[in-house]
Amino acid sequence: MTGQLLGTSTDLLRVEDVKVSFPLATGHVDALKGVGLRVLPGKITALVGESGSGKSVLGQTIMGLQPDYARVSGKVLLADPSAPSGTVELLGLPRDGRQIRAIRGSKIGMIFQEPMTSFSALHTIGNQITEALRIHEPVSAKEQRERAEDMLSLVGFTKPGKVFDMYPFELSGGMRQRAMIAMALICSPSLLIADEPTTALDVTIQAQILTLLRDLQQRMNMAILLITHDLGVVANVSDEVVVLYQGRIMESGPVEDIFRRPQHPYLKGLMAAIPHFGMAQGDRLRPLRDIKVDHDKLMTAIGNAKPMDTASRQHEAPEVLLSVRNLSKTYQTRDQAWAFRKPSAAPAPAVDGVSFDIRRGECLGLVGESGCGKTTVSKILMRAVTPDAGSVIYDDGSGPVDVLEAKGDDLQRLRTQIQMVFQDPVSSLSPRMTVGNILSEPLDIHRRGTPAQRRDTVDALLGAIGLGQSARHRYPHSFSGGQRQRIGIARALALAPGLIVCDEPVSALDVSVQAQILNLLKDLQKDLGLTYLFISHNLAVVDYMADRVAVMWAGRIVEIAPRETIMTAPVHPYTKALLAAVPYPDLERRLDFATFAGSSALTSVNWAAAFRAEASQMAPLDLGNGHFVLAHKSADMAELKS
Known part of the structure:
Protein backbone atom coordinates (compact mmCIF):
# COMPACT_ATOMS: atom_id res chain seq x y z
CA MET A 1 0.00 0.00 0.00
CA THR A 2 3.04 2.28 -0.30
CA GLY A 3 2.08 5.73 -1.51
CA GLN A 4 -1.58 4.82 -1.93
CA LEU A 5 -4.04 7.54 -0.87
CA LEU A 6 -7.42 6.66 0.53
CA GLY A 7 -9.74 9.64 0.43
CA THR A 8 -12.03 12.02 -1.37
CA SER A 9 -12.46 15.78 -1.64
CA THR A 10 -14.27 15.72 1.73
CA ASP A 11 -11.10 14.75 3.60
CA LEU A 12 -9.90 17.22 6.22
CA LEU A 13 -6.29 16.10 5.78
CA ARG A 14 -4.76 14.21 2.86
CA VAL A 15 -1.20 12.89 2.92
CA GLU A 16 0.04 11.96 -0.57
CA ASP A 17 3.23 9.96 -1.22
CA VAL A 18 5.22 11.64 1.56
CA LYS A 19 8.87 10.64 1.77
CA VAL A 20 11.23 11.78 4.52
CA SER A 21 14.93 10.88 4.77
CA PHE A 22 17.74 11.98 7.07
CA PRO A 23 21.34 12.27 5.83
CA LEU A 24 24.05 10.36 7.68
CA ALA A 25 27.81 10.34 7.39
CA THR A 26 27.60 7.01 5.57
CA GLY A 27 24.52 7.72 3.44
CA HIS A 28 20.94 8.36 4.52
CA VAL A 29 18.07 6.70 6.34
CA ASP A 30 14.54 6.68 4.92
CA ALA A 31 12.06 7.36 7.73
CA LEU A 32 8.99 7.53 5.46
CA LYS A 33 8.88 5.77 2.09
CA GLY A 34 5.86 7.17 0.29
CA VAL A 35 3.07 7.36 2.85
CA GLY A 36 -0.54 8.17 1.93
CA LEU A 37 -3.48 8.45 4.33
CA ARG A 38 -6.56 10.52 5.09
CA VAL A 39 -8.21 12.07 8.13
CA LEU A 40 -11.96 12.66 7.87
CA PRO A 41 -13.68 15.64 9.50
CA GLY A 42 -14.96 14.84 12.99
CA LYS A 43 -13.38 11.36 13.02
CA ILE A 44 -10.48 9.72 14.85
CA THR A 45 -7.81 8.11 12.65
CA ALA A 46 -5.25 5.97 14.49
CA LEU A 47 -1.69 5.66 13.16
CA VAL A 48 -0.28 2.44 14.60
CA GLY A 49 3.25 1.04 14.56
CA GLU A 50 6.37 0.22 16.55
CA SER A 51 9.03 2.71 17.62
CA GLY A 52 11.08 3.62 14.58
CA SER A 53 8.25 2.96 12.13
CA GLY A 54 7.97 6.68 11.28
CA LYS A 55 4.78 7.63 13.16
CA SER A 56 6.16 10.64 15.00
CA VAL A 57 8.14 11.76 11.94
CA LEU A 58 4.88 11.94 9.99
CA GLY A 59 3.20 13.95 12.75
CA GLN A 60 6.11 16.38 12.88
CA THR A 61 6.19 16.69 9.06
CA ILE A 62 2.48 17.56 8.91
CA MET A 63 3.13 20.37 11.41
CA GLY A 64 6.33 21.49 9.64
CA LEU A 65 8.38 20.59 12.73
CA GLN A 66 10.80 18.15 11.10
CA PRO A 67 14.54 18.97 11.49
CA ASP A 68 16.14 21.42 9.04
CA TYR A 69 18.35 18.71 7.54
CA ALA A 70 15.43 16.37 6.73
CA ARG A 71 14.71 15.79 3.05
CA VAL A 72 10.95 15.87 2.43
CA SER A 73 8.85 15.25 -0.68
CA GLY A 74 5.16 14.62 -1.39
CA LYS A 75 2.04 16.56 -0.46
CA VAL A 76 0.11 17.28 2.73
CA LEU A 77 -3.26 18.91 1.92
CA LEU A 78 -5.33 20.56 4.65
CA ALA A 79 -8.93 21.61 3.93
CA ASP A 80 -9.22 25.36 4.54
CA PRO A 81 -12.40 27.20 3.43
CA SER A 82 -10.55 30.53 3.64
CA ALA A 83 -7.98 29.46 1.02
CA PRO A 84 -8.69 30.30 -2.66
CA SER A 85 -8.60 26.64 -3.71
CA GLY A 86 -10.26 25.33 -0.53
CA THR A 87 -7.07 23.51 0.51
CA VAL A 88 -3.57 24.45 1.71
CA GLU A 89 -0.52 22.41 0.71
CA LEU A 90 1.46 22.41 3.97
CA LEU A 91 4.77 21.07 2.64
CA GLY A 92 4.86 23.92 0.12
CA LEU A 93 4.85 26.58 2.85
CA PRO A 94 8.06 28.00 4.37
CA ARG A 95 8.74 26.02 7.55
CA ASP A 96 9.09 29.12 9.69
CA GLY A 97 6.99 31.63 7.80
CA ARG A 98 3.90 33.54 8.79
CA GLN A 99 1.60 31.20 6.83
CA ILE A 100 2.60 27.96 8.62
CA ARG A 101 2.60 29.70 12.01
CA ALA A 102 -0.97 30.82 11.35
CA ILE A 103 -1.93 27.14 10.93
CA ARG A 104 -0.03 25.67 13.89
CA GLY A 105 -2.16 25.93 17.01
CA SER A 106 -5.04 27.61 15.20
CA LYS A 107 -6.09 25.03 12.59
CA ILE A 108 -3.91 22.10 13.73
CA GLY A 109 -3.13 21.45 17.39
CA MET A 110 -0.65 18.90 18.73
CA ILE A 111 -0.14 17.15 22.05
CA PHE A 112 3.04 15.26 22.79
CA PRO A 189 -8.45 23.65 15.83
CA SER A 190 -10.22 21.43 13.31
CA LEU A 191 -7.46 18.78 13.59
CA LEU A 192 -5.63 17.51 16.68
CA ILE A 193 -2.47 15.40 16.30
CA ALA A 194 -2.03 13.34 19.48
CA ASP A 195 1.42 11.69 19.62
CA GLU A 196 1.29 8.80 22.11
CA PRO A 197 -0.85 10.86 24.55
CA THR A 198 -1.38 8.04 27.07
CA THR A 199 1.77 5.87 26.83
CA ALA A 200 3.39 7.15 30.03
CA LEU A 201 0.17 7.15 32.09
CA ASP A 202 -1.38 4.66 34.49
CA VAL A 203 -4.26 2.59 33.21
CA THR A 204 -6.91 4.54 35.13
CA ILE A 205 -5.47 7.95 34.16
CA GLN A 206 -5.18 6.67 30.58
CA ALA A 207 -8.88 5.77 30.62
CA GLN A 208 -9.71 9.29 31.86
CA ILE A 209 -7.60 10.94 29.11
CA LEU A 210 -9.16 8.73 26.42
CA THR A 211 -12.63 9.60 27.72
CA LEU A 212 -11.71 13.28 27.69
CA LEU A 213 -10.33 13.18 24.12
CA ARG A 214 -13.38 11.30 22.88
CA ASP A 215 -15.82 13.73 24.54
CA LEU A 216 -13.95 16.82 23.33
CA GLN A 217 -13.76 15.40 19.79
CA GLN A 218 -17.52 14.89 19.71
CA ARG A 219 -18.35 18.20 21.41
CA MET A 220 -16.09 20.28 19.14
CA ASN A 221 -16.65 18.14 16.01
CA MET A 222 -12.89 17.88 15.77
CA ALA A 223 -10.77 15.33 13.84
CA ILE A 224 -7.93 13.54 15.63
CA LEU A 225 -4.85 11.82 14.21
CA LEU A 226 -3.97 9.50 17.10
CA ILE A 227 -0.38 8.21 16.99
CA THR A 228 0.04 5.13 19.18
CA HIS A 229 1.40 1.59 19.44
CA ASP A 230 -1.37 0.44 21.82
CA LEU A 231 -3.98 -1.56 19.91
CA GLY A 232 -6.24 -1.53 22.97
CA VAL A 233 -6.46 2.26 22.74
CA VAL A 234 -7.08 2.03 18.99
CA ALA A 235 -9.96 -0.42 19.37
CA ASN A 236 -11.73 1.80 21.89
CA VAL A 237 -11.57 5.25 20.32
CA SER A 238 -10.68 5.18 16.60
CA ASP A 239 -12.88 5.20 13.50
CA GLU A 240 -10.15 4.39 10.98
CA VAL A 241 -6.76 2.72 11.39
CA VAL A 242 -3.50 3.04 9.44
CA VAL A 243 -0.73 0.51 10.20
CA LEU A 244 2.83 1.75 9.59
CA TYR A 245 5.98 -0.41 9.51
CA GLN A 246 9.48 0.77 8.59
CA GLY A 247 8.16 3.85 6.84
CA ARG A 248 5.53 2.06 4.75
CA ILE A 249 1.79 1.58 5.22
CA MET A 250 1.04 -2.11 5.59
CA GLU A 251 -2.74 -1.90 5.98
CA SER A 252 -5.47 0.71 6.46
CA GLY A 253 -9.24 0.81 6.74
CA PRO A 254 -12.19 1.15 9.14
CA VAL A 255 -11.55 -0.11 12.67
CA GLU A 256 -14.11 -2.92 12.22
CA ASP A 257 -12.22 -4.37 9.24
CA ILE A 258 -8.80 -3.98 10.85
CA PHE A 259 -9.72 -5.87 14.02
CA ARG A 260 -12.19 -8.41 12.66
CA ARG A 261 -10.52 -9.15 9.32
CA PRO A 262 -6.80 -8.26 9.49
CA GLN A 263 -5.00 -9.13 6.25
CA HIS A 264 -1.32 -8.21 6.50
CA PRO A 265 1.04 -10.61 8.39
CA TYR A 266 2.59 -7.69 10.28
CA LEU A 267 -0.77 -6.60 11.71
CA LYS A 268 -1.60 -10.18 12.64
CA GLY A 269 1.80 -10.43 14.32
CA LEU A 270 1.19 -7.28 16.35
CA MET A 271 -2.12 -8.65 17.60
CA ALA A 272 -0.56 -11.99 18.54
CA ALA A 273 2.15 -10.22 20.58
CA ILE A 274 -0.31 -8.52 22.94
CA PRO A 275 -0.89 -10.16 26.34
CA HIS A 276 -4.61 -10.51 26.94
CA PHE A 277 -6.74 -11.71 29.83
CA GLY A 278 -7.74 -15.33 29.97
CA MET A 279 -4.54 -16.83 28.53
CA ALA A 280 -3.91 -20.38 29.71
CA GLN A 281 -1.01 -21.00 32.09
CA GLY A 282 1.23 -22.50 29.39
CA ASP A 283 0.35 -20.07 26.59
CA ARG A 284 3.14 -17.90 25.18
CA LEU A 285 3.13 -14.56 23.45
CA ARG A 286 4.23 -14.62 19.82
CA PRO A 287 6.63 -11.68 19.26
CA LEU A 288 7.46 -10.59 15.73
CA ARG A 289 11.10 -11.48 16.34
CA ASP A 290 11.69 -14.15 18.98
CA ILE A 291 14.74 -14.44 21.24
CA LYS A 292 16.45 -17.82 21.14
CA VAL A 293 17.66 -18.57 24.66
CA ASP A 294 20.82 -20.71 24.75
CA HIS A 295 19.97 -22.91 27.74
CA ASP A 296 23.40 -24.62 27.94
CA LYS A 297 25.25 -21.30 27.98
CA LEU A 298 22.80 -19.96 30.52
CA MET A 299 23.38 -22.82 32.94
CA THR A 300 27.14 -22.43 32.49
CA ALA A 301 26.91 -18.73 33.28
CA ILE A 302 24.89 -19.31 36.43
CA GLY A 303 27.22 -22.11 37.53
CA ASN A 304 30.26 -19.86 37.19
CA ALA A 305 28.52 -17.05 39.06
CA LYS A 306 27.58 -19.06 42.16
CA PRO A 307 29.92 -18.81 45.18
CA MET A 308 31.98 -21.94 45.84
CA ASP A 309 30.58 -22.64 49.31
CA THR A 310 26.89 -22.44 48.40
CA ALA A 311 26.29 -26.19 48.62
CA SER A 312 27.96 -26.54 52.03
CA ARG A 313 25.82 -23.74 53.50
CA GLN A 314 22.51 -24.95 52.06
CA HIS A 315 19.89 -26.49 54.30
CA GLU A 316 16.29 -27.36 53.54
CA ALA A 317 14.87 -24.30 51.82
CA PRO A 318 11.63 -22.90 53.26
CA GLU A 319 8.61 -22.22 51.04
CA VAL A 320 8.66 -18.47 51.72
CA LEU A 321 11.72 -16.77 50.22
CA LEU A 322 10.92 -13.21 51.37
CA SER A 323 8.64 -12.19 54.21
CA VAL A 324 7.58 -8.52 54.50
CA ARG A 325 5.73 -7.31 57.57
CA ASN A 326 4.20 -3.92 58.43
CA LEU A 327 6.43 -1.74 56.25
CA SER A 328 5.81 1.99 56.65
CA LYS A 329 7.53 5.00 55.11
CA THR A 330 6.48 8.64 55.36
CA TYR A 331 7.99 11.57 53.50
CA GLN A 332 7.64 15.14 54.66
CA THR A 333 7.16 17.92 52.16
CA ARG A 334 9.77 20.68 52.14
CA ASP A 335 7.35 23.09 53.83
CA GLN A 336 6.67 20.58 56.61
CA ALA A 337 10.34 19.70 57.07
CA TRP A 338 11.35 23.38 57.39
CA ALA A 339 8.43 24.42 59.58
CA PHE A 340 9.44 25.91 62.95
CA ARG A 341 6.05 25.12 64.39
CA LYS A 342 4.14 21.88 64.34
CA PRO A 343 2.84 21.20 60.78
CA SER A 344 -0.85 21.83 60.38
CA ALA A 345 -1.41 18.56 58.53
CA ALA A 346 0.28 15.22 59.01
CA PRO A 347 2.17 14.06 55.88
CA ALA A 348 0.55 11.21 54.01
CA PRO A 349 2.57 7.98 54.17
CA ALA A 350 4.02 6.59 50.92
CA VAL A 351 3.89 3.08 52.37
CA ASP A 352 1.45 2.28 55.18
CA GLY A 353 1.61 -1.09 56.96
CA VAL A 354 2.42 -3.25 53.91
CA SER A 355 2.75 -7.01 54.49
CA PHE A 356 3.17 -9.89 52.03
CA ASP A 357 5.15 -13.07 51.37
CA ILE A 358 6.95 -14.08 48.19
CA ARG A 359 7.15 -17.84 47.79
CA ARG A 360 10.13 -19.57 46.25
CA GLY A 361 9.87 -19.91 42.47
CA GLU A 362 6.71 -17.78 42.08
CA CYS A 363 6.07 -14.42 40.46
CA LEU A 364 4.18 -12.00 42.71
CA GLY A 365 2.64 -9.13 40.77
CA LEU A 366 2.35 -5.75 42.50
CA VAL A 367 -0.07 -3.39 40.73
CA GLY A 368 -1.44 0.08 41.32
CA GLU A 369 -1.33 3.66 40.08
CA SER A 370 1.71 5.94 40.18
CA GLY A 371 2.13 7.29 43.69
CA CYS A 372 0.55 4.28 45.40
CA GLY A 373 3.92 3.20 46.87
CA LYS A 374 4.98 0.32 44.59
CA THR A 375 8.44 1.63 43.78
CA THR A 376 9.03 2.76 47.38
CA VAL A 377 8.42 -0.84 48.49
CA SER A 378 10.94 -2.10 45.91
CA LYS A 379 13.53 0.45 47.08
CA ILE A 380 13.06 -0.67 50.68
CA LEU A 381 13.65 -4.28 49.65
CA MET A 382 16.86 -3.20 47.89
CA ARG A 383 17.92 -1.11 50.93
CA ALA A 384 17.91 2.04 48.81
CA VAL A 385 15.31 3.53 51.19
CA THR A 386 15.14 3.05 54.96
CA PRO A 387 11.57 2.47 56.25
CA ASP A 388 10.15 4.09 59.37
CA ALA A 389 8.95 0.70 60.64
CA GLY A 390 8.57 -2.92 59.60
CA SER A 391 10.68 -5.98 58.86
CA VAL A 392 11.94 -7.82 55.78
CA ILE A 393 13.28 -11.36 56.21
CA TYR A 394 15.05 -13.20 53.36
CA ASP A 395 15.80 -16.95 53.54
CA ASP A 396 17.21 -18.72 50.49
CA GLY A 397 18.01 -21.87 52.45
CA SER A 398 21.18 -20.54 54.07
CA GLY A 399 19.39 -19.22 57.12
CA PRO A 400 17.08 -16.20 57.62
CA VAL A 401 18.61 -12.75 57.16
CA ASP A 402 17.08 -9.48 58.32
CA VAL A 403 17.34 -7.40 55.14
CA LEU A 404 16.98 -4.07 56.93
CA GLU A 405 19.58 -4.78 59.62
CA ALA A 406 22.10 -6.96 57.73
CA LYS A 407 25.79 -6.01 57.96
CA GLY A 408 29.13 -7.47 56.96
CA ASP A 409 29.01 -10.87 55.28
CA ASP A 410 25.21 -11.10 55.50
CA LEU A 411 24.84 -7.78 53.67
CA GLN A 412 27.33 -8.85 50.99
CA ARG A 413 25.34 -12.05 50.44
CA LEU A 414 22.09 -10.10 50.23
CA ARG A 415 23.58 -7.79 47.61
CA THR A 416 24.12 -10.83 45.39
CA GLN A 417 20.84 -12.57 46.18
CA ILE A 418 18.38 -9.71 45.51
CA GLN A 419 18.79 -7.98 42.14
CA MET A 420 16.70 -5.44 40.24
CA VAL A 421 15.61 -4.81 36.64
CA PHE A 422 14.72 -1.15 36.20
CA GLN A 423 11.98 0.55 34.20
CA ASP A 424 14.26 2.69 32.04
CA PRO A 425 17.07 0.69 30.41
CA VAL A 426 18.70 3.89 29.11
CA SER A 427 19.37 5.59 32.45
CA SER A 428 20.12 2.33 34.31
CA LEU A 429 23.11 1.42 32.08
CA SER A 430 26.28 3.50 32.23
CA PRO A 431 26.90 5.16 28.84
CA ARG A 432 30.66 5.13 29.55
CA MET A 433 30.97 1.37 29.95
CA THR A 434 30.90 -1.31 27.28
CA VAL A 435 28.34 -4.08 27.64
CA GLY A 436 31.15 -6.49 28.58
CA ASN A 437 32.22 -4.25 31.44
CA ILE A 438 28.60 -3.74 32.57
CA LEU A 439 28.05 -7.50 32.83
CA SER A 440 31.41 -8.26 34.44
CA GLU A 441 31.22 -5.46 37.01
CA PRO A 442 29.07 -7.43 39.52
CA LEU A 443 31.41 -10.42 39.16
CA ASP A 444 34.46 -8.21 39.75
CA ILE A 445 32.94 -6.50 42.80
CA HIS A 446 32.02 -9.81 44.47
CA ARG A 447 35.18 -11.63 43.26
CA ARG A 448 33.33 -14.45 41.55
CA GLY A 449 35.63 -16.88 39.74
CA THR A 450 38.90 -16.24 37.95
CA PRO A 451 39.26 -13.53 35.25
CA ALA A 452 38.94 -16.24 32.59
CA GLN A 453 35.76 -17.59 34.20
CA ARG A 454 34.32 -14.07 34.35
CA ARG A 455 34.91 -13.62 30.64
CA ASP A 456 33.22 -16.96 30.00
CA THR A 457 30.28 -15.92 32.18
CA VAL A 458 29.86 -12.66 30.22
CA ASP A 459 29.96 -14.60 26.94
CA ALA A 460 27.39 -17.05 28.26
CA LEU A 461 25.08 -14.25 29.47
CA LEU A 462 25.25 -12.52 26.08
CA GLY A 463 24.35 -15.78 24.37
CA ALA A 464 21.53 -16.40 26.84
CA ILE A 465 19.82 -13.07 26.01
CA GLY A 466 20.19 -13.50 22.26
CA LEU A 467 23.07 -11.07 21.66
CA GLY A 468 26.25 -12.10 19.83
CA GLN A 469 29.79 -11.83 21.16
CA SER A 470 30.29 -8.61 19.21
CA ALA A 471 27.99 -6.92 21.75
CA ARG A 472 30.73 -7.23 24.38
CA HIS A 473 32.68 -4.28 22.96
CA ARG A 474 29.73 -2.02 22.13
CA TYR A 475 28.20 0.74 24.26
CA PRO A 476 24.52 0.85 25.38
CA HIS A 477 23.59 3.70 23.01
CA SER A 478 24.17 1.44 20.01
CA PHE A 479 21.36 -0.94 21.04
CA SER A 480 17.58 -0.67 20.73
CA GLY A 481 15.35 -0.26 23.79
CA GLY A 482 14.48 -3.95 23.89
CA GLN A 483 18.14 -4.98 23.57
CA ARG A 484 19.13 -2.60 26.38
CA GLN A 485 16.45 -4.12 28.59
CA ARG A 486 17.85 -7.60 27.85
CA ILE A 487 21.30 -6.34 28.90
CA GLY A 488 19.74 -5.10 32.15
CA ILE A 489 18.23 -8.55 32.73
CA ALA A 490 21.59 -10.23 32.02
CA ARG A 491 23.29 -7.95 34.56
CA ALA A 492 20.66 -8.90 37.17
CA LEU A 493 21.36 -12.59 36.42
CA ALA A 494 25.15 -12.30 36.62
CA LEU A 495 25.38 -13.19 40.33
CA ALA A 496 22.81 -16.03 40.22
CA PRO A 497 20.27 -14.24 42.48
CA GLY A 498 17.39 -15.86 44.28
CA LEU A 499 15.00 -12.92 43.88
CA ILE A 500 14.70 -10.38 41.05
CA VAL A 501 12.65 -7.22 41.55
CA CYS A 502 11.26 -6.12 38.15
CA ASP A 503 10.11 -2.48 38.39
CA GLU A 504 7.96 -1.73 35.31
CA PRO A 505 10.44 -3.60 33.06
CA VAL A 506 8.35 -3.37 29.86
CA SER A 507 6.31 -0.17 30.28
CA ALA A 508 8.63 1.80 27.96
CA LEU A 509 8.72 -0.85 25.23
CA ASP A 510 6.67 -1.50 22.10
CA VAL A 511 4.22 -4.38 22.12
CA SER A 512 6.41 -6.72 20.04
CA VAL A 513 9.57 -5.98 22.06
CA GLN A 514 7.50 -6.28 25.25
CA ALA A 515 6.51 -9.79 24.17
CA GLN A 516 10.20 -10.69 23.72
CA ILE A 517 11.13 -9.53 27.22
CA LEU A 518 8.13 -11.19 28.92
CA ASN A 519 8.83 -14.51 27.22
CA LEU A 520 12.52 -14.24 28.18
CA LEU A 521 11.63 -13.60 31.84
CA LYS A 522 9.27 -16.59 31.82
CA ASP A 523 11.91 -18.84 30.26
CA LEU A 524 14.50 -17.75 32.83
CA GLN A 525 12.07 -18.37 35.68
CA LYS A 526 11.39 -21.88 34.41
CA ASP A 527 15.01 -22.80 33.68
CA LEU A 528 16.63 -21.26 36.76
CA GLY A 529 13.81 -21.46 39.30
CA LEU A 530 13.89 -17.68 39.71
CA THR A 531 11.53 -15.76 41.98
CA TYR A 532 10.12 -12.41 40.82
CA LEU A 533 8.48 -9.41 42.39
CA PHE A 534 6.91 -7.96 39.23
CA ILE A 535 5.79 -4.33 39.60
CA SER A 536 3.54 -2.92 36.89
CA HIS A 537 0.45 -0.82 36.21
CA ASN A 538 -0.40 -2.94 33.13
CA LEU A 539 -2.81 -5.58 34.38
CA ALA A 540 -2.69 -7.60 31.15
CA VAL A 541 1.09 -7.96 31.54
CA VAL A 542 0.71 -8.93 35.21
CA ASP A 543 -1.98 -11.46 34.24
CA TYR A 544 0.52 -13.09 31.86
CA MET A 545 3.47 -13.11 34.28
CA ALA A 546 2.17 -13.46 37.83
CA ASP A 547 1.12 -16.43 39.96
CA ARG A 548 -0.36 -14.17 42.64
CA VAL A 549 -1.27 -10.47 42.50
CA ALA A 550 -1.20 -7.78 45.20
CA VAL A 551 -3.13 -4.55 44.54
CA MET A 552 -1.83 -1.34 46.14
CA TRP A 553 -3.74 1.88 46.76
CA ALA A 554 -2.63 4.93 48.79
CA GLY A 555 0.32 3.09 50.33
CA ARG A 556 -1.63 0.00 51.42
CA ILE A 557 -2.25 -3.41 49.92
CA VAL A 558 -6.02 -3.54 49.53
CA GLU A 559 -6.32 -6.99 47.95
CA ILE A 560 -4.05 -9.99 47.36
CA ALA A 561 -5.03 -13.29 45.77
CA PRO A 562 -4.06 -15.85 43.12
CA ARG A 563 -3.95 -14.34 39.62
CA GLU A 564 -7.14 -16.07 38.41
CA THR A 565 -9.11 -14.80 41.43
CA ILE A 566 -7.99 -11.19 41.05
CA MET A 567 -8.69 -11.12 37.32
CA THR A 568 -12.05 -12.88 37.37
CA ALA A 569 -13.57 -12.29 40.83
CA PRO A 570 -12.11 -9.15 42.45
CA VAL A 571 -13.75 -7.91 45.64
CA HIS A 572 -12.22 -4.53 46.44
CA PRO A 573 -13.77 -1.61 44.48
CA TYR A 574 -10.34 -0.24 43.58
CA THR A 575 -9.33 -3.54 41.98
CA LYS A 576 -12.57 -3.51 40.03
CA ALA A 577 -11.84 0.05 38.85
CA LEU A 578 -8.36 -0.96 37.68
CA LEU A 579 -9.72 -3.89 35.67
CA ALA A 580 -12.50 -1.75 34.18
CA ALA A 581 -9.92 0.78 32.96
CA VAL A 582 -7.94 -1.70 30.83
CA PRO A 583 -8.44 -0.98 27.10
CA TYR A 584 -8.85 -4.34 25.39
CA PRO A 585 -7.77 -4.77 21.74
CA ASP A 586 -11.22 -6.28 21.23
CA LEU A 587 -14.23 -4.55 19.69
CA GLU A 588 -16.57 -6.66 21.84
CA ARG A 589 -15.07 -5.41 25.12
CA ARG A 590 -14.94 -1.64 24.81
CA LEU A 591 -14.26 0.70 27.72
CA ASP A 592 -17.27 2.05 29.60
CA PHE A 593 -16.40 5.71 29.08
CA ALA A 594 -19.19 6.87 31.40
CA THR A 595 -17.31 5.32 34.33
CA PHE A 596 -14.28 7.53 33.77
CA ALA A 597 -16.00 10.82 32.96
CA GLY A 598 -15.12 11.88 36.51
CA SER A 599 -12.78 10.63 39.20
CA SER A 600 -15.30 8.67 41.29
CA ALA A 601 -13.91 5.34 40.12
CA LEU A 602 -10.45 6.21 41.45
CA THR A 603 -11.28 7.58 44.89
CA SER A 604 -12.87 6.05 47.96
CA VAL A 605 -15.83 8.48 47.99
CA ASN A 606 -18.35 6.04 46.52
CA TRP A 607 -16.93 2.82 47.97
CA ALA A 608 -19.03 0.71 50.30
CA ALA A 609 -18.66 1.66 53.97
CA ALA A 610 -16.73 -1.54 54.73
CA PHE A 611 -13.87 -0.41 52.47
CA ARG A 612 -13.49 3.19 53.72
CA ALA A 613 -13.48 2.87 57.48
CA GLU A 614 -10.83 4.45 59.73
CA ALA A 615 -7.38 2.87 59.31
CA SER A 616 -7.45 1.52 62.87
CA GLN A 617 -10.67 -0.37 62.06
CA MET A 618 -9.32 -1.98 58.87
CA ALA A 619 -7.68 -5.38 58.56
CA PRO A 620 -6.93 -7.92 55.81
CA LEU A 621 -9.88 -10.31 55.87
CA ASP A 622 -9.37 -13.90 54.72
CA LEU A 623 -11.87 -14.86 52.00
CA GLY A 624 -10.34 -18.31 51.53
CA ASN A 625 -7.92 -19.89 49.03
CA GLY A 626 -5.26 -17.27 49.65
CA HIS A 627 -7.61 -14.35 48.92
CA PHE A 628 -7.33 -11.39 51.33
CA VAL A 629 -9.05 -8.01 51.09
CA LEU A 630 -8.57 -4.90 53.24
CA ALA A 631 -11.91 -4.07 54.88
CA HIS A 632 -13.58 -3.25 58.19
CA LYS A 633 -12.77 -5.87 60.82
CA SER A 634 -16.46 -6.61 61.40
CA ALA A 635 -17.46 -6.68 57.70
CA ASP A 636 -19.72 -9.51 56.60
CA MET A 637 -17.78 -11.97 54.42
CA ALA A 638 -20.75 -12.91 52.26
CA GLU A 639 -21.59 -9.24 51.71
CA LEU A 640 -18.02 -8.47 50.60
CA LYS A 641 -17.99 -11.31 48.07
CA SER A 642 -21.28 -10.18 46.60
Missing part, protein backbone atom coordinates in the same frame (compact mmCIF):
# COMPACT_ATOMS: atom_id res chain seq x y z
CA GLN A 113 3.94 12.04 24.56
CA GLU A 114 5.83 13.62 27.48
CA PRO A 115 4.16 16.86 28.63
CA MET A 116 6.88 17.64 31.17
CA THR A 117 9.46 18.25 28.44
CA SER A 118 6.87 20.01 26.24
CA PHE A 119 6.02 22.64 28.85
CA SER A 120 8.41 25.41 29.84
CA ALA A 121 9.44 24.91 33.46
CA LEU A 122 9.83 28.68 33.92
CA HIS A 123 6.30 29.74 32.96
CA THR A 124 2.93 29.07 34.57
CA ILE A 125 0.36 26.81 32.95
CA GLY A 126 -1.89 29.79 32.26
CA ASN A 127 0.90 31.80 30.64
CA GLN A 128 1.65 28.98 28.22
CA ILE A 129 -1.99 28.28 27.35
CA THR A 130 -2.76 31.95 26.67
CA GLU A 131 0.33 32.28 24.46
CA ALA A 132 -1.59 30.61 21.60
CA LEU A 133 -4.42 33.13 22.04
CA ARG A 134 -1.99 36.05 22.01
CA ILE A 135 -0.53 34.79 18.72
CA HIS A 136 -3.69 33.80 16.85
CA GLU A 137 -6.51 35.80 18.42
CA PRO A 138 -5.32 39.07 19.96
CA VAL A 139 -7.74 39.61 22.84
CA SER A 140 -7.55 41.39 26.18
CA ALA A 141 -5.67 39.83 29.10
CA LYS A 142 -8.94 39.41 30.99
CA GLU A 143 -10.54 37.48 28.11
CA GLN A 144 -7.38 35.39 27.70
CA ARG A 145 -7.64 34.26 31.30
CA GLU A 146 -11.38 33.63 31.09
CA ARG A 147 -11.03 31.48 27.98
CA ALA A 148 -8.04 29.60 29.41
CA GLU A 149 -9.90 28.86 32.65
CA ASP A 150 -12.94 27.73 30.67
CA MET A 151 -10.75 25.32 28.69
CA LEU A 152 -9.04 24.03 31.85
CA SER A 153 -12.48 23.39 33.30
CA LEU A 154 -13.50 21.62 30.10
CA VAL A 155 -10.54 19.20 30.34
CA GLY A 156 -11.49 18.23 33.88
CA PHE A 157 -9.88 20.63 36.38
CA THR A 158 -12.24 21.45 39.24
CA LYS A 159 -10.25 24.57 40.24
CA PRO A 160 -9.10 26.03 36.91
CA GLY A 161 -8.19 29.40 38.43
CA LYS A 162 -5.71 27.76 40.78
CA VAL A 163 -4.23 25.58 38.01
CA PHE A 164 -3.84 28.66 35.78
CA ASP A 165 -1.27 30.07 38.23
CA MET A 166 0.60 26.79 38.85
CA TYR A 167 3.84 25.60 37.26
CA PRO A 168 4.09 22.28 35.34
CA PHE A 169 6.15 20.55 38.05
CA GLU A 170 3.29 21.11 40.52
CA LEU A 171 0.98 18.82 38.49
CA SER A 172 0.96 15.04 38.24
CA GLY A 173 1.57 13.31 34.90
CA GLY A 174 -2.14 12.94 34.15
CA MET A 175 -2.86 16.56 35.09
CA ARG A 176 0.01 17.80 32.91
CA GLN A 177 -1.42 15.85 30.00
CA ARG A 178 -4.82 17.49 30.58
CA ALA A 179 -3.15 20.90 30.61
CA MET A 180 -1.35 20.01 27.37
CA ILE A 181 -4.70 19.12 25.79
CA ALA A 182 -6.13 22.46 26.96
CA MET A 183 -3.19 24.31 25.37
CA ALA A 184 -3.63 22.44 22.07
CA LEU A 185 -7.39 23.13 21.92
CA ILE A 186 -7.55 26.73 23.16
CA CYS A 187 -7.95 28.05 19.58
CA SER A 188 -10.50 25.34 18.60
